[in-house]
Amino acid sequence: MTLYRQEIIERYRFPRYKGVIKNPHAQAEKINSFCGDEIALFLRLNDEKSQVAEARFDGQGCALMTASADILCEAVQGKTSDDLRKFSAEDLLQIYGEAPSPGRLKCLLLPYEALKSATTLL
Amino acid sequence: MDFGKAIRKDFPIYGRYAGTGLFCYLDSAATSLKPRVVIDAVKEYYEAYSTNVHRAAYSLAERATEEYEGVRAMVAQLIHAPRADEIIFTRNTTESFNMLARTYAEHFIKTGEGILLTEMEHHGNLIPWQELARRKGITLHFIPIDSATGALVWDAATFGTFLKERNIKLISLTHVSNVLGTINPIAKIAAIAHEAGVIVAVDGAQSAPHLPINVQDLGADFFAFSSHKMLGPTGIGILWGRYELLEKMPVFMVGGHMIDDVMSTRATYRAPPLKFEAGTPNIAGTIGFGAAVKYLMDLGMDNVRDHEKMLLTAARHRLADIPGISFLGPMDAEDRSGVLAFTLAGVHPHDIGSLCNEAGVMIRVGDHCARPLHKKLGIPASCRASFSVYNDMDDIELFADVLKTVQKKLSAIPVSLSHDAVSAGNN
Structure with a gap:
């Protein structure tokens, strides 16, 4: 059992959704003061403003936070703002696939907290 | 005076995990293991x-x-x-x-x-x-x-x-x-x-x-x-x-x-x-x-000090060639006790802690209840291995091997992720 299966390490080393969206429809930043991790999450909607066209994250953090952010950005593509409001921490953990130790749960959920904040702006 | 492996029989917890290969305890600065007599x-x-x-x-x-x-x-x-x-x-x-x-x-x-x-x-x-x-x-x-x-x-x-x-x-x-x-x-x-x-x-x-x-x-x-x-x-x-x-x-x-x-x-x-x-x-x-x-x-505090100084010196030596490692604190073992805190460039302390744990190596990561010190050092967190009387060279060897593997596994990433990263959106 490892929290660091190959996919997680790859998403950490070569994140697919890392970057900044200029003029996003919603944006939120979160910091974990205990470990210094920080994330900014950006959402851009499609022309009809009905769905997420693109999600990106920026910042710095541990492998679990980075991989979680990458997975989250992928997962929210195409979702409506209603979908985003319903999207739960459990949904993210399910996609992530591994149950983290209690001490590391915060790392996985930091991007989720950013998503929740960003969603309120849509 | 015996230390390390020679006295592990005094500490029942070593018996509990004997043969698992998953009990390398290097967090005595947080709390120590307890001998049978206690x-x-x-x-x-x-x-x-x-x-x-x-x-x-x-x-x-x-x-x-x-x-x-x-x-x-x-x-x-x-x-x-x-x-x-x-x-x-x-x-x-x-x-x-x-x-x-x-x-x-x-x-x-x-x-x-x-x-x-x-x-x-x-x-x-x-x-x-x-x-x-x-x-x-x-x-x-x-x-x-x-x-x-x-x-x-x-x-x-x-x-x-x-x-x-x-x-x-x-x-x-x-x-x-x-x-x-x-x-x-x-x-x-x-x-x-x-x-x-x-x-x-x-x-x-x-x-x-x-x-x-x-x-x-x-x-x-x-x-x-x-x-x-x-x-x-x-x-x-x-x-x-x-x-x-x-x-x-x-x-x-x-x-x-x-x-x-x-x-x-x-x-x-x-x-x-x-x-x-x-x-x-x-x-x-x-x-x-x-x-x-x-x-x-009975062990003698002078002997305890000598044993831990030996482990500290050996650990610094064994870890020194890991790319990106940077030790905190004084260089000379005379000036310091057996706690060894460090950072590894491009690898987050919490990832090091978790991956060490998966290999049975227990170290502390975080700010170790000394946040103003970490702020002064300009780092949010560090890793810390600490030694006591029951530690031995086998702990140091295993720890060094695991840390090398962790470094190889996670380090080859852009260290500064950041604010000049590629702009993805174009609207």
């Missing part, structure tokens, strides 16, 4: 004479009182305190500092006066003073540290003047940093402090388990430490203080046990140390701590 002493109290202390009308309670009180003499011997009745039992080092802040300092330090700490303090020797300062309008000052060497930056020639100019009445500082490992020059600081009429309190949480301690040679007025970091049970700590200071100090917690006479509207209190020990104390923990102190004294 566990047995606690068990014996509960099974053979689990009665209360200081109220003996029968022989079992007399035994409990004798065993409990006997630990004061053993602790006094360990730290070379002049008197056994200068040893106050608390819950832990943090409670010892809360007691000191609420009693001596609350009573004797006045608004507008100053308390001097250092930039390397554990929160246990920081927050009680912050609260006191807030309550009473006292100013906190800090001896800075040199980030590169991990040493305090102070000048013996001007220190006395500094203390007088800042109206400092108390210095409370750590003997050994729980992050940097730095052994501070307590005796030199205390000598100048005493000339200036300043009281010196020492946080011995990271020194008492690892170094020979002589509170009189150190010139300390108070010295605080915890049982659980030195092979003893959790929930028992020590505040040692010079008797004439303890006599002058007001009481802390009040209630049963600590009273001399009680009327309906007032009470008189016992002499130190009992006036500081309200309620039924941690009898089992104290008796267990006595067994731990005896175990350490």
Whole structure:
């Protein structure tokens, strides 16, 4: 059992959704003061403003936070703002696939907290 | 004297994980493992004479009182305190500092006066003073540290003047940093402090388990430490203080046990140390701590120090060639104790901690309850391996191998992720 299966390490080393969206429809930043991790999450909607066209994250953090952010950005593509409001921490953990130790749960959920904040702006 | 593998038979937890290959304990600065003699002493109290202390009308309670009180003499011997009745039992080092802040300092330090700490303090020797300062309008000052060497930056020639100019009445500082490992020059600081009429309190949480301690040679007025970091049970700590200071100090917690006479509207209190020990104390923990102190004294604190110095030197040597590793604290093993904190460029401490855990290596990651120190060093967190009597070269070898694997696995990433990263959106 490892929290660091190959996919997680790859998403950490070569994140697919890392970057900044200029003029996003919603944006939120979160910091974990205990470990210094920080994330900014950006959402851009499609022309009809009905769905997420693109999600990106920026910042710095541990492998679990980075991989979680990458997975989250992928997962929210195409979702409506209603979908985003319903999207739960459990949904993210399910996609992530591994149950983290209690001490590391915060790392996985930091991007989720950013998503929740960003969603309120849509 | 035997250490490492030769004494692991004394520590039942090693037996519990024998053959799993998953028990490499390198977090003794957080808490230590417990030898059989300590566990047995606690068990014996509960099974053979689990009665209360200081109220003996029968022989079992007399035994409990004798065993409990006997630990004061053993602790006094360990730290070379002049008197056994200068040893106050608390819950832990943090409670010892809360007691000191609420009693001596609350009573004797006045608004507008100053308390001097250092930039390397554990929160246990920081927050009680912050609260006191807030309550009473006292100013906190800090001896800075040199980030590169991990040493305090102070000048013996001007220190006395500094203390007088800042109206400092108390210095409370750590003997050994729980992050940097730095052994501070307590005796030199205390000598100048005493000339200036300043009281010196020492946080011995990271020194008492690892170094020979002589509170009189150190010139300390108070010295605080915890049982659980030195092979003893959790929930028992020590505040040692010079008797004439303890006599002058007001009481802390009040209630049963600590009273001399009680009327309906007032009470008189016992002499130190009992006036500081309200309620039924941690009898089992104290008796267990006595067994731990005896175990350490049988090993010999000079030998403990030599063993840990050997491990520290070996660990630095074995880890030195890991790409991107950067050690915190003094270079020379003479100047530091057996805690080895480090960062690894491009690898997050929490990932190191988790991956070490997956390989059975237990280290601490985070700020180690010393957040202002980490802020000063400009890092949010670090990794820390720390050694004790049961550690051996096999721990160092395994740890070094695991750390090398972790570094290879996670390091080849862009270290600065960031604000100049590719712009993905185009609208």
